[in-house]
Amino acid sequence: MKTDVFITGGGIGGLTLALKLVKAGIDVVMVEKLPGKQPVYKGELLQPKSMQIFDGLQVFEEITSQGQIIEVLDLIELSKTLKVKDQSFMDYTVIPGKYNAAYMIHHEVLKGIIRTKAESYSNFHYFSGSSCKSIDGKVATVQKGKEQFDVEASFFIGAEGRASVTRQAMGIKVEPIKYNHHFITVTFPRPTNFVGGQIFSSYNRFLGLFPLPNDEVRSVYLIPAGDYKKIKEKSIDHFHKLYTELAPAIDGYVQKLVDWSKIQLMIPIMYHADTYVSGNMAIIGDAAHAVHPMAGEGMNMAIQDADILGELLVDMYKQQKLNLENLNQYEAVRKERADYLIQLSHLSALAYSFPFQPVSWLRSKTFERMEEDPVLHFKQMLNVSGLGMWKESVRDRFIQGGMMPTRKKELPKEQKEMKLFTAEDDYPWKWRGLR
Ligand SMILES: Cc1cc2nc3c(=O)[nH]c(=O)nc-3n(C[C@H](O)[C@H](O)[C@H](O)COP(=O)(O)OP(=O)(O)OC[C@H]3O[C@@H](n4cnc5c(N)ncnc54)[C@H](O)[C@@H]3O)c2cc1C
Incomplete structure (x- = not known):
């Protein structure tokens, strides 16, 4: 069997990538080792950037109609006797524009929506109960029951989660950190x-x-x-x-x-692959990075990887510029963003990792100041949303630590909008060109 792009793993990341590619007429073979639905719980919180991506893939309405909107997260700190001591909130509506809410949706329902849409294209070939065993550069060997078959492809994408056969074929090792x-x-x-x-x-x-x-x-x-x-x-x-x-x-x-x-x-773990690309192979989602679930980012990072890599492959095919070096543009956009979210999730995890009264006090004070200071609040929501990245300054840290007073002035809408990723930030090769 021959295809343009071979994807190992039919999780959220792989399916999002497949949908992007097949919509543009690229031939895709996807193998998924599970014969049916995933038996375990997985990510269910969709951040605003993922909603923007799904809007572009024409599945926004279906997702919102089958999801539960979340505009505000209440953070409730309890005393030793479990009485409410402090309460603060994280409000997605401080983000300007259409994508200013998160959505909760059953993982398998979301997979079903994306897969059904992808299957409406005849150039999508999905094999369930089929496990990719090895990739040798030009050919992937797949096991389906007792049968084995080979798939020849121009590109091999690993979207198979933590135990990634593609990552292994690329010779990349990750070192998981435990909590x-x-x-x-x-x-x-x-x-x-x-x-x-x-x-x-x-x-x-x-x-x-x-x-x-x-x-x-x-x-x-x-x-x-x-x-x-x-x-x-x-x-x-x-x-x-x-x-x-x-x-x-x-x-x-x-x-x-x-x-x-x-x-x-x-069991939460954290790792980040040194590189996402090697030759005609690339990894996305949990194959490339694992993140502590505290900030609800894992599934969203997989979707965002799929969007950038998908757009890049679509442009490479459209312009017939299939030089493998172009794939590095995917890593150039995604790696720094992923790194930042991994650190952000790690810090959120640490805030709940130590069972001591002073940590509880410090945590509630930090959240309180974040809620009171419109700049801190916006930065936090922007960063978790995936719609932009605005790193914290030294002043922010001082405000959070209570060493400087909180700011009171709201950020104007125009200033907030300037912090959202533009199409040029997301897809820079459209401006700088492909090889
Ligand atoms: C309990 C739990 C709760 C979570 N909660 C959240 C949350 O609230 N928010 C959030 O954003 N993230 C959450 N996550 C993380 C999130 O589920 C993952 O980050 C996300 O699913 C990664 O997507 P993926 O497509 O990269 O990989 P996966 O979802 O792991 O999909 C990989 C797919 O590849 C298949 N596969 C593996 N190896 C092979 C092979 N050799 N051949 C063929 N197929 C293969 C697997 O069967 C699987 O279907 C949670 C994870 C867990 C476990």
């Missing part, structure tokens, strides 16, 4: 009026609640690394109590989970 905590995560029913994201924390506990459509809520609860087995030995009532002590609003709802069967362990 002192894990999470348990599960979805259960919620009250209909529970529509904003809520993060509850005390000096030694953390619970994130993110509403999904159909009156469901996805939860993440922080536990010390290695404690999962011990916690699971306790009764399910113990689990209910862990949740309702922090978030009384879900009392009567979390109890719909009658045993531990749906409750999943989630």
Whole structure:
């Protein structure tokens, strides 16, 4: 079999890339090792930049109609006796323009929307239950049941997540960094009026609640690394109590989970590949980087990689400039952005990693100042949204640390707009040319 672009992995990143390519008439073969739906929870929070990308792919309306809008995240700091001590919020609506909200959507529903759209093009060839075993530069060898087949391609893209066969073929090693905590995560029913994201924390506990459509809520609860087995030995009532002590609003709802069967362990790790491109191969998403889930970026980084690499390949084919050196433009745009978000997520994780009262105090003061200072607030929301990157200055750090007063003046809309990535920032080769 012969194709233009061979993609290993039919996760969100691979599917987004495939859709971009097939829409432009490029022939794509995608292999996905799972025969059906992913049995585990994965990312569900779509940041504004991902929504902008999906708008360009004409799936925005379908996603919003099957997703739950999140405009505000409440950050609730509790006292030792679990009474509300401080409350601040992160508000996506400070971002100007159409894409000023996040959306929660079931991971498999989102995959279904993108895959169905891609399958409406006859140049998309999707093989489920098919695992890529090796890539030798011109040919990928695929195992489907007992059969093996080869696929010849001009480009090989690794979108196969953490255990990436393409990354291996490129000779790239990653060194995962582990954290002192894990999470348990599960979805259960919620009250209909529970529509904003809520993060509850005390000096030694953390619970994130993110509403999904159909009156469901996805939860993440922080536990010390290695404690999962011990916690699971306790009764399910113990689990209910862990949740309702922090978030009384879900009392009567979390109890719909009658045993531990749906409750999943989630182990955060962080790594970043030194390079994303080698010859005619490139990696996107979790194959290239893993990020702590605290800031809800992993799936979004995969989508954003797919957008930049996809646009680049489309232009290379359109202009018939298939020089492999052009692929480096993908890395040039994405690597610095990914690096920044990995660090941002890492810092957010550290804010919840140490079970001490002073850390809890410092965290709530930092969030309070971020909410009070319009520049800090906008920078935070812009950076997590993926729509732009505005790094924190020394002054910002002093304000956050309480060593300088917060600014009071709102940023004008025009100044905010200037901080959004332009098409030239995203796709610089359209201006500078391809080889
Ligand atoms: C429990 C959990 C919760 C998360 N929550 C969030 C969140 O709230 N927000 C967020 O942004 N991110 C979150 N993430 C991270 C997010 O899920 C990932 O960053 C995202 O799925 C990466 O997308 P991807 O397409 O790169 O890889 P994946 O989603 O991992 O997809 C890779 C695909 O490749 C397939 N594959 C692997 N090897 C092969 C092979 N050799 N041949 C063929 N197919 C192969 C796999 O079966 C899989 O379908 C979470 C992750 C987990 C595990």
